[in-house]
Amino acid sequence: MTLIESDTAGTVWKILVTEGQAVSDGDTLIILESMKMEIPFEAEEDGVVQTIHVAEGDVISDGDALVTLGG
Amino acid sequence: MTFTWEAALAELDRRRALSRELGGERRVTRQREQGRLTIRERIAKISQEFSEVGEFAAFEELDAYGNSIGMLPSSYVCGLAKVDGRTVALGGEDFTVRGGAPQTYLDRMKGGLGGFVEDLAHEYKIPLMMFLEGIGGDVAAQEDKGHAYLVSSISWKRSFELMSEVPVLSMISGAAVGGTAARTVISHFSVMTKDSVFFAGGPPLVKRALGIDMDKYELGGAAVATTSGAIDNVAEDEEDAIAQMQTVLSYLPQNVWQMPPRVECTDPVTRRAPELLKIIPENRRQPYQAPRVIKAVVDEGSFFQIGAGWGKSVVTGLARIDGIPIGVVASNPRHLGGALDAAAAEKQVRLVDMCSTFHLPILYFVDVPGFMVGPEAEKGNVMRWGMRAIQSMVQADVPVVTVQVRKAYGLAASATSNPDRLGLRLAWPTGAWGDLPIGGGVEAAYSREIAAADDPDAMRAEIEARMAALVDPWRTAEAFGVEQMIDPRETREVVAAFLNASLTGLETSLGKPRQQWSLRP
Numbered sequence: 001m002t003l004i005e006s007d008t009a010g011t012v013w014k015i016l017v018t019e020g021q022a023v024s025d026g027d028t029l030i031i032l033e034s035m036k037m038e039i040p041f042e043a044e045e046d047g048v049v050q051t052i053h054v055a056e057g058d059v060i061s062d063g064d065a066l067v068t069l070g071g
Numbered sequence: 072m073t074f075t076w077e078a079a080l081a082e083l084d085r086r087r088a089l090s091r092e093l094g095g096e097r098r099v100t101r102q103r104e105q106g107r108l109t110i111r112e113r114i115a116k117i118s119q120e121f122s123e124v125g126e127f128a129a130f131e132e133l134d135a136y137g138n139s140i141g142m143l144p145s146s147y148v149c150g151l152a153k154v155d156g157r158t159v160a161l162g163g164e165d166f167t168v169r170g171g172a173p174q175t176y177l178d179r180m181k182g183g184l185g186g187f188v189e190d191l192a193h194e195y196k197i198p199l200m201m202f203l204e205g206i207g208g209d210v211a212a213q214e215d216k217g218h219a220y221l222v223s224s225i226s227w228k229r230s231f232e233l234m235s236e237v238p239v240l241s242m243i244s245g246a247a248v249g250g251t252a253a254r255t256v257i258s259h260f261s262v263m264t265k266d267s268v269f270f271a272g273g274p275p276l277v278k279r280a281l282g283i284d285m286d287k288y289e290l291g292g293a294a295v296a297t298t299s300g301a302i303d304n305v306a307e308d309e310e311d312a313i314a315q316m317q318t319v320l321s322y323l324p325q326n327v328w329q330m331p332p333r334v335e336c337t338d339p340v341t342r343r344a345p346e347l348l349k350i351i352p353e354n355r356r357q358p359y360q361a362p363r364v365i366k367a368v369v370d371e372g373s374f375f376q377i378g379a380g381w382g383k384s385v386v387t388g389l390a391r392i393d394g395i396p397i398g399v400v401a402s403n404p405r406h407l408g409g410a411l412d413a414a415a416a417e418k419q420v421r422l423v424d425m426c427s428t429f430h431l432p433i434l435y436f437v438d439v440p441g442f443m444v445g446p447e448a449e450k451g452n453v454m455r456w457g458m459r460a461i462q463s464m465v466q467a468d469v470p471v472v473t474v475q476v477r478k479a480y481g482l483a484a485s486a487t488s489n490p491d492r493l494g495l496r497l498a499w500p501t502g503a504w505g506d507l508p509i510g511g512g513v514e515a516a517y518s519r520e521i522a523a524a525d526d527p528d529a530m531r532a533e534i535e536a537r538m539a540a541l542v543d544p545w546r547t548a549e550a551f552g553v554e555q556m557i558d559p560r561e562t563r564e565v566v567a568a569f570l571n572a573s574l575t576g577l578e579t580s581l582g583k584p585r586q587q588w589s590l591r592p
Contacts, residue, residue, distance in 0.1 A: 008383065008406040035408025035440065038356045062383070062406075 001050065002069045004041055010034030012058045017067070021049045029067050032060060041066055086127050090144040094167025102167055106266065107244050108309050110148045110163045113202045117313050118152035118161060124191075125149060125181040128174065130215075145174050146205075147181040149188040154200065155317055157325065162188035163202025166245055171205030173250060176215045184250055189229045196326040198238040200316060201258070207249025230257045235428060235583050238323040240316045243267045243302070244309050246287075255302070259425050260319045260377065262304040262312045269296040297380035300418060304377060318375050322389040322396040323429050328581055330574075331431055336394035338371040340567040347559040351476065351501055358404035361386040364436055364476065365401050368563045370394065382418030384411055384443070392434070393567045395574070398426035400487075401436035402476070411483045412443035413456035419486065420456075420463040427467040428584055430577055432570050435473045435488070440508065441481035459591055460486040466587055468580050470573035471495070472566050475502035475544075475553065495569060499559045502544045509538045 010032035017029050023043045030052075032039040047069040054066055072078070093099055093109055102109055114121055128145035146169050149162030162182035164171030173183050180186035183205065192199035233239050234257065241255045243263035252269050255261050263269060270291030277285055289295075296302040306312035324331045344367040350359050365374050369390035376388040383406040390399045400419055402409035411419075426433050442448070442457045464471070464486050473488040475498040484504060488494050506512070513534050514521070524530035548556045557565055 034406075035410060036356060037358045037404055037408045039358055039405050 001071070002045065002047070003065055004029065004043075004067045004069065006032060006041070006060050006062060006064045006066055008032065008034055008039060009061050010039060010059075012054045012056050012060060013038060015052060015054070015056055017049045017052070019049050019052055023047060023049060023069070030054070043069060045069070047071055086129075089129070089142060090126050093144060093165050094169075095143075098167035105245075106308075107166075107204075109167060110165045110202060110204075113163060113244075113309065113313065114148060114152065114161060116310070117200070117317065118154050118159075120153040121150055121161070122152070123148070123150035124187055128177055128181060130176040143168050145177060145181060146171050147174055147183055147186070149182045149186075149191075151191065151195075152200075154320065157198070157320065158195070159198045159200050159320075160188050160192035160195070161200050162186075164205040164251065166204040171251065172208070173205075175220075184254060185226060185229050189233060192233055192237050192239075193229060196237060196328065198240065198320060198323070198325060199233055200320070201239075201241045201254070203241055203243050203247045203251050203255045204245035205247065205251035207247075207251045207253070227257075230254065233257075234259070235327065237326045238320060238429065240319055242306075242312045242316050243269055244312060246273070248273050252301075259323075259428075260304075260316070261302045262306050262315045263293050263296060263302045264306045264308055264312050265293045268292055269302055294380075297378075300378065300381040300414065300421075305380065315375075319377075319389065322375070322391070322431065327428060327430070327583055330578060330581065331396040331429060333396070334391065334394045336370055336391065340393045340564050342563055343560040344368060344563060345560050347562070351499075351559070355477070355501075355503075358408075360405070361401040361403045361436065361438075365390065365399055368392075368474075368566065369397070369399065369434075374399065377422065378418050382412075382414035382416075383407075384409055384415035384439075385419050387418055387422040389431070390434070392563070392570050395570055396431050397570065398422050398431045398433045399436075400433065402438035402478075404438050404477070407443055409439045409478065410441055410443040410448075411439055411453070411457055411460065411486065412448050413451035413453045415443075416453070416456035416460035416486070419460050423460075423463045423467050427463075427469055430469060430581065432470040432472065432573060432577065433467065434566060434570075435471060436476050437473060437479050437484070437487045438477040439480070439483040439487065440478050441483045455592060457482060457486065462589065462591060465489045465491055466589070468585060470570065470577060472497065472569055474562060474566075475499060475504065477501050477503060478508070479504040480508055481506060494554070496554050497562065497565060498544055498548065498553045498556045499562075500544065500556065501559075502553070502556075503542065504544070504547070504553075505542055509535055509542065513538060 013033035014031040024046050027043045028040045030041045050070040051068040129142045132140040132143045134140055146165045148165055152159055152161035174180050182188035239258040241258040241261045244267055247255050247269045268287045268291045274285050274287050293305040297305045306315055347367050350363050369392055373391040378387055384403055386401045386403050388399050390397055442453050471489050473496045488496055517534050521527045521530050547553045
């Protein structure tokens, strides 16, 4: 189980996956928007999206949980 | 009893054996159970040769009633050591003896707060490496002295002096509290294991002072200390922490009177970096991973990041180009769009000052939209810290090569190059700069004209289009307002040529930092 956390503050702009979806290493899962930049968060291994901890429009702080990936 | 050599040497062996017992089996076992090495094990791990000093310093351990329990070795171990073939002054607290409390029971301190090991570094002009693990002060010390000690009698002079003379590297494993925490931060690089804690005062003190209950990790765990910037790096375990100290040492000279150690480079300077065209998206709203840009240009495997946990608008660290040790700063567009806030400015000042002290040229990858704005930034004193970042850059006594990766707007651009020296700026075609980005700038400068127009949106669009033509970076290149435009793939080769050429001049600035020409505001 891998918890993907944000490494920056921002707003959740796009959630590109759904819970239960299979993903591959490198797939973009979520894009945050911050200071006019679109900041992608990718899967770092193959897996299945277990839990999405945020909704589009949520305001995120550095360190907040975004997605949990399972094996 | 008459003197015999046999008896005298047997006595030396007996006392040596005592010093090896540290705080005794019970306390040593507890140290190991908590996943930590003893100070002697740490020293053995990092150094090949260790000439100990103060090996036989000891004191009588008393129980709570004042009765003697026996002799304990002093709570600090130090001496001369070889680390990766380099001579250093090496020392650390023995946490199994009085929690590593200062050796106030001795005529002379060995280390921890001043002491022999610092005098050794100072006189021989060799790096000081410290393993810190201690409770700082100790109420029992008052019993040793028989009176209350006014702490302003302590001299910190040597500790601060060393900062302008030799590399000072520190590592925490366990707790670094009060005085021990204080000694840790007077260093050029500090690292703590992820299970360690660092604070001015621990939970009991916090409870008494503020009435709040805090778990020690919540108060001063690695997440706290490396996010505040008090400690530069976090390590997985002691082995990792020790390795990080050795890594940092490898970029730095023995002292400020020497050039940093150049190593042989097996990564050709002619290596082109086509991956940069993939790493930097054509869409300007899409960021990139700053470390990937750095790694494409510097010697393979040579980038060591410092301070990843704080001031994230910049990535700072050490690296090599053609074997030449350098400092690296790179804007991080993933965090605040790369805008410089107070924390990022402070982190940059720390790295730039260290490079200036030890004669490491600086390579700066610029992608900064400006100083950070907004209430949090203002409360954080962004303007003063931002100006300090500019000041430290223009006072840095080393060559600086600046790569204009993308944005460079406003005052923050002044923190990326030094116009009072060579001011060499290499722009990529993705470079974009000006006083203000067009979007906000047009609105601000032409608000009356736009409001008065029949079609304000069309007027705004027309002004923006006119401005867009002017900000083409090639126009600045034509005006020699930027020194050179380069194909990003050639960055390594171009930077290497200039850095190699700069070394002869750099050698003329060896020694202690020359007089700073202005006080930090």
